Amino acid sequence: MVLTNEELMYVTGGAVKLSVWAIVGGVITFVIGVVDGYLRPLACNR
Secondary structure: OOOOHHHHOOOOOOOOOHHHHHHHHHHHHHHHHHHHHHHOOOOOOO
């Protein structure tokens, strides 16, 4: 099946939204923080 140029203008999909990247980045940052806190615990300074 061959699409015309006009049909190609209306093809959508395959794009990753910014919100998905933000969620993935947040989860990765959280996991790194938990691992860092477990392996290298620092005392709270008051």
